[in-house]
Amino acid sequence: MSESQLWQKVDDYFTGRLLPDAPDDALAAALRDSDAAGLPPIAVSALQGKLLQLLAQLQGARNILEIGTLGGYSTIWLGRALPADGRLVSLEYDPGHAEVAVRNIARAGLDKQVEVRVGAALESLPRLADENPPPFDVVFIDADKVNNPHYMEWALKLTSTGSLIILDNVVRGGRVADPDNTDPDVLGTRAALDLIGSHPRLSGTAIQTVGAKDYDGFALARVLA
Numbered sequence: 566m567s568e569s570q571l572w573q574k575v576d577d578y579f580t581g582r583l584l585p586d587a588p589d590d591a592l593a594a595a596l597r598d599s600d601a602a603g604l605p606p607i608a609v610s611a612l613q614g615k616l617l618q619l620l621a622q623l624q625g626a627r628n629i630l631e632i633g634t635l636g637g638y639s640t641i642w643l644g645r646a647l648p649a650d651g652r653l654v655s656l657e658y659d660p661g662h663a664e665v666a667v668r669n670i671a672r673a674g675l676d677k678q679v680e681v682r683v684g685a686a687l688e689s690l691p692r693l694a695d696e697n698p699p700p701f702d703v704v705f706i707d708a709d710k711v712n713n714p715h716y717m718e719w720a721l722k723l724t725s726t727g728s729l730i731i732l733d734n735v736v737r738g739g740r741v742a743d744p745d746n747t748d749p750d751v752l753g754t755r756a757a758l759d760l761i762g763s764h765p766r767l768s769g770t771a772i773q774t775v776g777a778k779d780y781d782g783f784a785l786a787r788v789l790a
């Protein structure tokens with residue numbers, strides 16, 4: 566058995582023990598329809614989705630911002646952490662992805678709380694800021710990695726003391742720590758990590774993970790005063 570197969574096996578075990586009801590109908594259908602529509606299989610795993618949901622619940626989140634919707638799988642996990650009058654804005658570049666996501670989110674019964682905005686996030690974010698929304702309690706960044714430092718800057722503008730910023734895919738099989746790797750996505754992730762490590766308004770960490778999504782990881786940053 567390869568390392569990767571072992572990680573998958575343990576994730577299957579954890580999922581069976583800890584999330585016996587997940588994926589439930591709406592989550593399973595979201596993945597099935599995303600796959601049928603030809604979306605890439607790059608959504609978070611069920612265990613990761615549950616972690617996002619727990620983090621949002623620990624935050625007592627009423628307002629959540631997601632950058633990178635895909636088919637709305639992580640959106641549904643996060644949306645389920647919201648109170649009835651909570652709000653989640655998810656930004657997606659690809660209209661085809663957004664169309665699938667909107668259907669998946671509606672089937673999950675979250676269409677009142679969740680809004681998917683189509684367009685390049687760096688164009689949607691200034692428009693969102695112009696609306697003076699209440700500070701987002703959680704920001705989940707999971708789009709084009711080259712823009713991660715810009716997304717971190719926008720997250721800082723759109724949050725307040727105590728907000729949580731989650732940055733996905735910071736390990737990428739270890740490429741982040743390979744000084745010879747100058748892939749723009751890796752450079753973007755390094756710049757975002759540097760920002761977290763050096764910004765006076767951020768306190769953060771990064772965690773390596775293995776599992777159904779192979780070897781990767783995420784960074785967490787708390788917004789300080």
Ligand SMILES: C[S@@+](CC[C@H](N)C(=O)[O-])C[C@H]1O[C@@H](n2cnc3c(N)ncnc32)[C@H](O)[C@@H]1O
Pocket residue numbers: 607608609632633634635636637638639640656657658659662684685686687707708709
């Ligand atoms: C890794 S997927 C998101 C997965 C999703 N968060 C989940 O776990 O279910 C990244 C998504 O970001 C979108 N994306 C890429 N570049 C973008 C951009 N500049 N602005 C907004 N979305 C973008 C892609 O089209 C893709 O759907």
